[in-house]
Amino acid sequence: MTATIAATADEAVAGIEDGSTVLVGGFGLAGMPFDLIDALIRQGASELTVVSNNAGNGDVGLAALLKAGRVRKVICSFPRQSDSYVFDELYRAGRAELEVVPQGTLAERMRAAGAGIGAFYCPVGAGTPLAEGKEVREIDGRAHVLEYPIKGDVALISAHRADTMGNLVYRKTARNFGPVMATAATTVVAQVTDIVPVGQIDPETVVTPGIYVDRLVRAEARRLTVQGAR
Amino acid sequence: MTATIAATADEAVAGIEDGSTVLVGGFGLAGMPFDLIDALIRQGASELTVVSNNAGNGDVGLAALLKAGRVRKVICSFPRQSDSYVFDELYRAGRAELEVVPQGTLAERMRAAGAGIGAFYCPVGAGTPLAEGKEVREIDGRAHVLEYPIKGDVALISAHRADTMGNLVYRKTARNFGPVMATAATTVVAQVTDIVPVGQIDPETVVTPGIYVDRLVRAEARRLTVQGAR
């Protein structure tokens, strides 16, 4: 069904249920849907499983969601950062579960969910602790780990521009996980800098077709400070 | 390694060996690399396995390659067309092997080859004759067929425009198999309408990054007649 345009971020995240799996786009600050995360904190859903590359920085965004006690489990590639103290404390206190997934396998598992692939054999991680307990098969003389899809109930992503049908384009490396997560969740919410009339995005350049996008909201102007933190 | 620009289609297809697996782009006329196929016929490699959506139309392109007796096996989704008489005759005479693969599985198997995925479980074809002899596994209550990658020695594709680094953009539905095949072959040869200096393709709109492209050649002007044939 075609995308609806929400008046506010609160409207855009309405209805997210306790216990949901929420895919959260972004890599560092680039592509991080700050408005939607803030709205999710206000919305109040708890016992969430959050799937994202990291587990939050400083006191904002995912870290704030974690600090508010809404997250039961984090599935990510790289929780440990110089300023990931919120997650670190919760994890050490046994109050947040963690599943570490190699970054590319994380992306590929979400792609599989979006692409109707039941499982796939992946060479990454074979022979390492991250393959423990997983099925391994030798294909063409190389060990492969069987990986299953990660499907979200909701995806919260950030894009550069949308048209009113929900077609999205991104900007530079802020593209990162957005296009993949948009395919992998039941309800996809995108915050965008700009919403333009249909026909104003060149069909050759659409990165996420509107079919994947359920709700759009204009992002609030926000001055991001770029940090070199990993 | 960065792309080289061939002066002629003959130069672009030089070195293709007997017995190679050749991925051939295009869907109908759209995206069909006619110059490269013609050059391949002149080049003379034989005992080829051709992977393409169809098995040739009329007397041109793939049909001409088949007619020249160079093809041992065709892997495709839809060989039978109103004007696929060349293939039909060879097949009925037992002079060409055929592996029929569902169209999306054909694309996904090539994607897997390009993406380093060892194999994947796919619901398409389960319970049908095309799953015969294949491993089947139930995942989430649904039967899935185990599918293996299709890797090419060479891919012959057609794109709209390239820059001198080999970055490619396509035009409309002529995009079809090109971007996937470009990831799935050891040597990728693209015929393009236009080769522009580096910097003249917007990095946000590149569909096939130059890393995938080995050889480029300008396409000859050609007046294609559009047919409604399937």
Next chain:
Amino acid sequence: MTTTNTTPGTGPVEHTDRGPLTTDELAARIARDIPAGSYVNLGIGQPTRIAEHLPPDAGIVLHTENGMLGMGPAAVGDEVDPDLTNAGKVPVTELPGAAYFHHADSFAMMRGGHLDVCVLGAFQVSHHGDLANWHTGDPDAIPAVGGAMDLAVGARQVLVMMKLFTRDGAPKLVPACTYPLTGTACVSLVYTDHGVFAPGPDGVRVLETYGTTVARLRERLFVDLLP
């Protein structure tokens, strides 16, 4: 999604004041069941004609598996562009809001369950919703499947558009397909000239009849029509 105007529980609507549906009427009948705002794939052949009956203001977006959303009507005259065709390789046009993508992305979209509806022709549909539409089983036929199996598995609702009987009068809604299968238990609704049917694990529910009654269909079909 409302797939029919028939209220569940009220039993089939028998249109006996008219004959069977013509192909054009059948296309219009199916078009009526496609909700506004849907993403839809219309299979090659007769289902293509459904497009002519979709209300232009309903915001229904057509997918063509060769790599496009927002497909417009067939191209005429100068609109014809060899680089822009549908899955049947017929030149088409592009509507505002269209998007192009490659084959792997297009079939990922389909297989991943993102299309609301696809409409396919069929040789046979079983009472449990198995579909046979790619191969006659003739040993001399050259097998060719195209995107049929991908579509059968992928769309949220797979609708079939077909005549209920072959030219020889044999039913095409059958207890078990005798032709090679395209997919198993994948068909949601079967739209035919004589009626609309919902196959399922328990058998076939009749939603509507045209120019006939459930009772008469019971005599001609070898499948259990649920009361």
Next chain:
Amino acid sequence: MTTTNTTPGTGPVEHTDRGPLTTDELAARIARDIPAGSYVNLGIGQPTRIAEHLPPDAGIVLHTENGMLGMGPAAVGDEVDPDLTNAGKVPVTELPGAAYFHHADSFAMMRGGHLDVCVLGAFQVSHHGDLANWHTGDPDAIPAVGGAMDLAVGARQVLVMMKLFTRDGAPKLVPACTYPLTGTACVSLVYTDHGVFAPGPDGVRVLETYGTTVARLRERLFVDLLP
């Protein structure tokens, strides 16, 4: 690909007229082995410094796994753009001929073997080329892998840039990694301050030494250095 200037068969080149390589010299040494026209991923940390030593006219294209080919140097001043960073989340610039893509495509590119070279830091490398660079094994450490395992498996040539010994003097080129593995038998060459090594199924071949000799390295390492 010529990975070293050392002609095979001539044995290791012992640079005894100088001390071990500085980090900067090591970066330059690795840069010298990267062929013109290569597609290269430089891991987070010290390998990033190799970029400064690549000849600008060699047409080497840098990949960053967060979704870009054609990455330029670190951004300064007004060039800083929050939407354009490298895998270490440091603001970078874009070179002509760049391309952006999403994470699944980026790691498909990596896993599919399309990158010619990647250079990674390491805690340990085994004599068979096993790599440990993601986890110290400290039970109190929070595990975090990022793209390390994907890179270790994907690039055609995985080069390691590391000091040969820890601050405590323990060798990092070892018979078997004691830290948790990142990948098995994946390292092609190990570039260190004291020498360049080629691990393999038969053991370690020494290609060059800096400020030391093969004989002296034999005394300090517990791996078999092939003659």
